[in-house]
Amino acid sequence: MTGEDRSDHASGLDAAFAELAAAPPREAPAAFLDACAADAARVALERGTAAAANGQGARRQARFGRRSVARPSRGPSPRSLAMAAAAALGFVVGASGALDGVAGQDAAQDAALAAFEGADLLGEAAALDLTLEDGS
């Protein structure tokens, strides 16, 4: 133990550091927790939307390759639309169930809006396919 260490010990600094390190921190504010939960719901939704879009693209590529070839125009299948709707509903329910009151409603609305935007993207992709196919 150096002279400085002994001095710290004698002054009570070591004990005070130990007390401070062991002291339980104050609880995080509810608004902070709400914001974190909303962030998590948004990120999960973005990930789910991206995965759905990637899955559709991969299926199309596996079926038709990279060439823009004529094929019967189908758009998103009823099954893929149903899956996307179910996923969006799950995220909305998850977000609304996590939070109380106004914060929960806001998070649910954000999630629903993002879900609709994701559905729009799928619809645009299907419309683009239709245009290419009609022109080929």
Added chain:
Amino acid sequence: MAPPFERSDPPDDAPSPPGLACAPPGHGGDALDAALLARASLGEGGAARALAARRAPALIAVATRLLGDAAEAEDVAQEAFLRLWRAAPDFSGAGREAGGGSVGGWLRRTTRNLCLDRLRRRGRLAPMEAAPEPSDPAPSALERVVAADRAAALSAAIAALPDRQRVAVTLRHLEGLANPEIAEALGVGVEAVESLLARARRTLAARLAAHREDRE
């Protein structure tokens, strides 16, 4: 880019959502964190909120000490959690096993790095030769906590330290980092860290002594 994983943290008693029993102190905290994160990554907001409730208090506390501003500390902690939600897939399967770390440790390291980045951007952690040590602020912070206990007095005294001393003391004595790690974080040599710590400890010891005398 997510920082590398590191050691685990002691769990606390924050509530869990239905279906996940709260681990007793010292047992299963890391596993509970991982389970909550997995559920949060699937869009379960209750799990995300529970994980934030478990880990945020300690993160906000250390960020407040590093930054000297409670509101900014919450911003940093929220940013750390946002990065965690985005990095959630890295914590599942082989990635986490290879990293050998924990959610709690990852959050602590990310929060610490975010704080240091903010301080650097403001030039508050400039190299010692480029920025002379500022004069010590008035020690009035301690006077406001005469009636409080020793830990509270020390906390107030740490908050009144100059930026680099406060960061060095927090990383060394409250975060448990070794001097070389602190030197790397601050971008200075180990000897400079030792000097910062020595000056800080002298100041803190003097203020604790004054606090003790005030109470007697």
